[in-house]
Amino acid sequence: MKYFLAIWLALGLTAASASTPFDPFTDTQRLEFEYRVAIDRPDAPVLRLWLPYPNDDAEQTVLGYEVEQPATLKLPARLMREPRYGNAMLYFEIGRDEFPETGPLNLSVLYRIERRPVGIIDPTEAAARPNLRADLYSGPNPRLKSNETIREMAREATAKSRSDSDKVRALYDYVHDLMTYDKQGEGWGRGDPIWACTAKRGNCTDFHSLYIAMAGEVGLTARFEIGVPIPTQADEGEISGYHCWARVLDPARGWVPIDASEAKKSGQRDAYFGALPSDRVAFSIGRDLVLSPAQQGAGLNFFIYPYAEAGGAVYEGVRSSFHFRRLRRT
Numbered sequence: 001m002k003y004f005l006a007i008w009l010a011l012g013l014t015a016a017s018a019s020t021p022f023d024p025f026t027d028t029q030r031l032e033f034e035y036r037v038a039i040d041r042p043d044a045p046v047l048r049l050w051l052p053y054p055n056d057d058a059e060q061t062v063l064g065y066e067v068e069q070p071a072t073l074k075l076p077a078r079l080m081r082e083p084r085y086g087n088a089m090l091y092f093e094i095g096r097d098e099f100p101e102t103g104p105l106n107l108s109v110l111y112r113i114e115r116r117p118v119g120i121i122d123p124t125e126a127a128a129r130p131n132l133r134a135d136l137y138s139g140p141n142p143r144l145k146s147n148e149t150i151r152e153m154a155r156e157a158t159a160k161s162r163s164d165s166d167k168v169r170a171l172y173d174y175v176h177d178l179m180t181y182d183k184q185g186e187g188w189g190r191g192d193p194i195w196a197c198t199a200k201r202g203n204c205t206d207f208h209s210l211y212i213a214m215a216g217e218v219g220l221t222a223r224f225e226i227g228v229p230i231p232t233q234a235d236e237g238e239i240s241g242y243h244c245w246a247r248v249l250d251p252a253r254g255w256v257p258i259d260a261s262e263a264k265k266s267g268q269r270d271a272y273f274g275a276l277p278s279d280r281v282a283f284s285i286g287r288d289l290v291l292s293p294a295q296q297g298a299g300l301n302f303f304i305y306p307y308a309e310a311g312g313a314v315y316e317g318v319r320s321s322f323h324f325r326r327l328r329r330t
Contacts, residue, residue: 024277040317041099044310053088118276143287154217222248239322
């Protein structure tokens, strides 16, 4: 850890001052992001572990990373990439004899990331990015099922739309107005459009899964994206969970980013249509994901937390936590 901090200090990339004005809709930021994992010793002889690796593209750059793991581990992490969407991940195989006799096995990954504000990706730029091919997201997906209620809602939302661009915005406004950000009780957080259209509440997965399902019913293609939120009011601290958003293809304008749940929470409807601030780290895209190497279990609903298998079955004895430190604002 000290070695990497020394490099940053030598480059002048010291921690940002909390008093420095920062507008995530216009400013780029550089971050240290630590992904920590604690794993209980399994009964099976080998544990397989996958950790999501941040996106590295025109909107976000992974400047480097370091895996900190116990000396008992015989094999280093392997950086892998699944072929469908191009999501990257770190893959570990850990023998039961490599775990401590008592307590969990702890490991962490320290990422250094530059994150930029995001706007509409025009068709020319999109053509150069393989994971923005429309056909990747236009087919059926078991995690994004629709029904007659969703079809009727989509028709109602776009009844006065004269173009696909109008439909993209009309659906955003409809979901924004229909849904309440509410994580009480059960059912929320699974990104189930059918549940969301009935409950009319939930978290970011529910908002954007409903949007994606409705978009498909009126001939539009949209995709799901997930990562972690980066607080703007502090320059260092723990991060309690994930955040997700969506991107929809407007044939005339390109891929339009939306964040209907954050718009609802913040009261900034227009700000989160067609633009995303730099207050997040993106980790993966798509739903019903097959990892690399492929897991034995079912496709993942989405990939932001660790996934592990032991003895050919999903292993639940894994916990994660996130910490960030802002290094520079530009």
